[in-house]
Amino acid sequence: MIQFLSDTLLRAADLALIAVGLSVVYSLIRFPNVAIVQYAVVGAFLAISLQSAGLGLFMAAAVAVLAVGGLALMFNVMIFERLLKADSAIALIGSLALSMVLMAVFLMVYGPIAYRLQLPVEPPFRLLGVRFTVWQLVTLGVSAAALAAFALLLHRTRLGTEMRAVATNAALAAATGIENRRIVNIVVFVSGMLAALGGITLALRGSVSIDMGTNLLLPVFASAVLGGLGNALGAIVGALVIAAAETVVTNTNLGFLVGEAVWFLPASYAPVASFVILVLFLLFRPRGLFVSEVSRV
Amino acid sequence: MTASSSSLLDVRGLSRRFGAHQVLSDVSFSLGRSEILGLLGPNGSGKSTVLNIVSGFLSADSGVVALDGVGITNMQSSRIARRGLVRTFQLPSMPRRLTVREVIQAGDATSATLAGSLQRFRFDDEVETLIEAFALSAVADQPASSLSGGQKKLLSVATALRCRPQILCLDEPTAGVHPNLRAEMVRILHRYNAQGIAMLVVEHDMLFIRDLCHRCVVLDRGEIIATCAPCALEDDPRVVEAYLGKAVEKGKLSA
Amino acid sequence: MSDFLIHVASIACIYGMLALALNLQAGFTGLVNFGLVALFGCGIYGAALAHALHWPLMGGVAAALGMAILLGAFLARLGKRLSSDYWGIATLSIAEVIRITVTNEKWTGGAQGISGLSLLFADLKPWDGLGRLGLFGAVLVLTYWLCQKIADSRFGLAMKLMREEPQLARALGHDVDGIRLRVMVISSIIAAASGVLYAHYLTFVGPDQLVSADTFLIWSMIIVGGIANNAGVVLGAVLMQFAMAFVPFVKDILGLPTDFVAAARLLLVGGGILIFLLVRPQGLLPERVGRRA
Numbered sequence: 001m002i003q004f005l006s007d008t009l010l011r012a013a014d015l016a017l018i019a020v021g022l023s024v025v026y027s028l029i030r031f032p033n034v035a036i037v038q039y040a041v042v043g044a045f046l047a048i049s050l051q052s053a054g055l056g057l058f059m060a061a062a063v064a065v066l067a068v069g070g071l072a073l074m075f076n077v078m079i080f081e082r083l084l085k086a087d088s089a090i091a092l093i094g095s096l097a098l099s100m101v102l103m104a105v106f107l108m109v110y111g112p113i114a115y116r117l118q119l120p121v122e123p124p125f126r127l128l129g130v131r132f133t134v135w136q137l138v139t140l141g142v143s144a145a146a147l148a149a150f151a152l153l154l155h156r157t158r159l160g161t162e163m164r165a166v167a168t169n170a171a172l173a174a175a176t177g178i179e180n181r182r183i184v185n186i187v188v189f190v191s192g193m194l195a196a197l198g199g200i201t202l203a204l205r206g207s208v209s210i211d212m213g214t215n216l217l218l219p220v221f222a223s224a225v226l227g228g229l230g231n232a233l234g235a236i237v238g239a240l241v242i243a244a245a246e247t248v249v250t251n252t253n254l255g256f257l258v259g260e261a262v263w264f265l266p267a268s269y270a271p272v273a274s275f276v277i278l279v280l281f282l283l284f285r286p287r288g289l290f291v292s293e294v295s296r297v
Numbered sequence: 298m299t300a301s302s303s304s305l306l307d308v309r310g311l312s313r314r315f316g317a318h319q320v321l322s323d324v325s326f327s328l329g330r331s332e333i334l335g336l337l338g339p340n341g342s343g344k345s346t347v348l349n350i351v352s353g354f355l356s357a358d359s360g361v362v363a364l365d366g367v368g369i370t371n372m373q374s375s376r377i378a379r380r381g382l383v384r385t386f387q388l389p390s391m392p393r394r395l396t397v398r399e400v401i402q403a404g405d406a407t408s409a410t411l412a413g414s415l416q417r418f419r420f421d422d423e424v425e426t427l428i429e430a431f432a433l434s435a436v437a438d439q440p441a442s443s444l445s446g447g448q449k450k451l452l453s454v455a456t457a458l459r460c461r462p463q464i465l466c467l468d469e470p471t472a473g474v475h476p477n478l479r480a481e482m483v484r485i486l487h488r489y490n491a492q493g494i495a496m497l498v499v500e501h502d503m504l505f506i507r508d509l510c511h512r513c514v515v516l517d518r519g520e521i522i523a524t525c526a527p528c529a530l531e532d533d534p535r536v537v538e539a540y541l542g543k544a545v546e547k548g549k550l551s552a
Numbered sequence: 553m554s555d556f557l558i559h560v561a562s563i564a565c566i567y568g569m570l571a572l573a574l575n576l577q578a579g580f581t582g583l584v585n586f587g588l589v590a591l592f593g594c595g596i597y598g599a600a601l602a603h604a605l606h607w608p609l610m611g612g613v614a615a616a617l618g619m620a621i622l623l624g625a626f627l628a629r630l631g632k633r634l635s636s637d638y639w640g641i642a643t644l645s646i647a648e649v650i651r652i653t654v655t656n657e658k659w660t661g662g663a664q665g666i667s668g669l670s671l672l673f674a675d676l677k678p679w680d681g682l683g684r685l686g687l688f689g690a691v692l693v694l695t696y697w698l699c700q701k702i703a704d705s706r707f708g709l710a711m712k713l714m715r716e717e718p719q720l721a722r723a724l725g726h727d728v729d730g731i732r733l734r735v736m737v738i739s740s741i742i743a744a745a746s747g748v749l750y751a752h753y754l755t756f757v758g759p760d761q762l763v764s765a766d767t768f769l770i771w772s773m774i775i776v777g778g779i780a781n782n783a784g785v786v787l788g789a790v791l792m793q794f795a796m797a798f799v800p801f802v803k804d805i806l807g808l809p810t811d812f813v814a815a816a817r818l819l820l821v822g823g824g825i826l827i828f829l830l831v832r833p834q835g836l837l838p839e840r841v842g843r844r845a
Contacts, residue, residue, distance in 0.1 A: 031637060083829055086833060100765075108812070268652055268656055275649045375721075375725050378722070383724065386720070390720070391720075394712065395841070402706065403710060405706070406727075414708070460725055
């Protein structure tokens with residue numbers, strides 16, 4: 001049980017950072033920028049490169065996070081602002097296309113092999129009967145701190161109030177003197193930072209390769225939809241649900257179904273869990289967990 | 298509700314609320330065959346809500362709508378339209394990549410079958426008649442979205458007429474239409490009315506209502522406050538008060 | 553070299569059909585489908601499963617079309633409730649679920665796939681390649697004719713009205729759900745038919761042919777060629793297919809590493825879509841507004 005909780009929490013922490021970024025940008029510009037999962041990969045690769053160039057781990061991560069924030073802002077101004085003038089579906093196609101371009105760049109720069117951050121080796125230890133590594137706990141702490149900081153930003157600062165005002169009614173917000181464009185730019189920057197941080201926490205616990213983004217796309221999107229696209233903090237709950245579903249699907253003994261004593265679904269079925277939940281939700285509750293009225297989105 | 302009912306459209310006890318706001322309470326009226334009924338009321342009185350519920354674009358909390366004796370309450374909008382009740386919109390939005398002529402042709406939903414794809418495409422004569430009647434000849438081959446607001450209004454009425462409706466529901470048909478065209482519009486609508494098309498018209502323009510409609514229903518805050526002939530509107534103190542808040546001298550309303 | 557050209561042209565015909573199928577959905581009806589490859593997959597796996605079960609060729613065609621119609625109808629049903637961006641991601645997810653399932657199941661041949669399908673016109677050697685190209689070309693022309701008929705008809709008018717003003721279409725009595733269903737079923741049949749041809753061309757079917765990258769390749773064809781223009785999307789299919797096929801030669805000539813091929817193909821598709829969306833969103837051959845009649 002504790003093992004299940006820890007698996008779920010670790011997975012959810014990675015998904016949540018990126019899903020929150022996706023969701024908060026959606027709340028302002030009304031289109032799901034799925035390229036954000038590739039921003040996470042950029043963050044991870046950049047941190048690895050900076051570290052091997054001689055920067056300390058913390059500095060490498062910090063520079064990567066800021067750089068990806070800037071990158072997200074640049075893409076938004078150069079590409080998505082323009083595509084959104086046509087249609088949100090066009091912008092979605094554009095973000096899928098941008099994902100492919102970024103993957104091409106990764107392939108050219110890093111090739112198909114997997115990379116790791118250089119981390120001091122720490123022996124694993126037991127906590128409540130479950131094996132942990134120090135880095136697992138560090139990533140959990142970093143994610144929790146980042147999400148808490150983001151929640152404070154959203155609900156305890158003037159900037160957060162303005163963000164929520166723009167999300168609720170952009171025209172009204174503009175009439176009260178809020179500069180929508182400035183708010184959108186800041187939020188896009190922050191979403192890039194969150195995504196990069198998500199990528200780096202993944203890199204702290206494992207290796208990074210070019211298909212990391214593709215593998216993240218659907219669980220991250222499912223988390224954001226479950227939480228209600230545009231409901232930034234809802235995405236955290238969405239991530240917990242998706243992570244739990246993935247853990248259940250791959251760690252439950254399904255022997256009774258096939259008439260054998262022990263039988264597990266192949267691990268590659270893990271993403272299927274999030275897809276199935278996503279499709280069921282889209283069918284029956286397209287606005288997410290937290291809206292009582294079911295209606296066409 | 299029996300099929301022998303003499304009215305074409307029967308609305309009984311319609312209610313609808315949005316959150317805490319009761320937009321319609323117990324609204325009942327009927328529309329006779331070949332009748333033109335005006336639906337009036339100040340902003341927020343619920344007349345557009347009535348139109349939206351009758352045409353299936355909004356659901357009613359309670360109440361019954363019957364078209365020719367058959368219940369259509371909360372039926373899908375496209376099915377209601379195919380049964381002969383067709384509506385226009387207050388702010389018609391028109392496609393960018395279809396021409397005016399194509400949009401009017403698209404008003405004929407029954408001929409748009411997949412099996413019909415194999416036949417040769419041609420515009421029917423009715424489309425040309427409508428283009429003529431609504432003075433759209435000069436722009437017939439322009440993209441529909443390029444029209445002015447007033448022209449879009451005319452186009453939306455022409456398109457709805459191409460459906461050959463039993464009942465035409467018009468949502469503020471004159472807003473944005475050039476004053477010279479309003480008299481023309483009354484003339485056209487009367488002509489189609491003479492062919493047996495009944496009309497339900499939501500409108501602000503009193504002159505237009507007086508020239509077009511046979512009878513009026515006045516709504517205020519979600520309730521019917523008066524049903525009368527158009528020329529009697531100004532004589533009804535409740536109507537005058539609903540519109541202007543206070544009693545005004547006779548004759549001011551149409552100014 | 554000429555064998556190679558015949559091969560590339562044959563594959564271009566297959567992609568031309570897929571581009572026409574996607575154009576019916578996305579171009580004319582506004583259905584942003586990111587799961588097209590799954591409908592194609594119904595075609596290739598219909599043929600492959602028929603082979604594995606020792607059914608005759610027509611049995612494979614029936615299985616392929618049957619599966620594609622069911623999947624297409626299911627996707628159309630999903631579209632009843634969802635706006636276009638949600639539906640797009642849902643279709644992408646379903647295509648991925650199907651790919652993962654096919655990879656992990658035994659009856660689909662798993663990751664190894666199913667091989668040994670019969671090659672079309674194998675006994676026409678040495679003219680078999682041309683024979684296949686002729687067949688594929690003929691089917692492409694037939695598909696083009698059908699798509700053109702549909703787009704130019706009153707039904708096509710309803711599709712376009714639904715694409716741009718679904719509310720107006722409903723108010724005029726158009727059965728928007730019915731139109732979506734019909735369009736999805738027709739284009740699913742086209743996609744599955746191209747899949748059957750493809751399976752009996754390569755004689756091998758596997759989950760690698762179900763990757764979403766292929767869906768995006770088809771998207772790049774319709775965006776580059778000209779969305780909602782049937783001639784344009786076929787042109788786009790030919791251009792993109794030839795560009796993809798010649799990437800390895802560029803690599804050899806410039807002496808670039810092997811990863812260049814995969815990267816350049818990603819760049820062609822992603823970059824092609826982005827550049828056209830930003831600079832020439834109407835594509836090489838824009839949609840014709842209005843008609844000559």
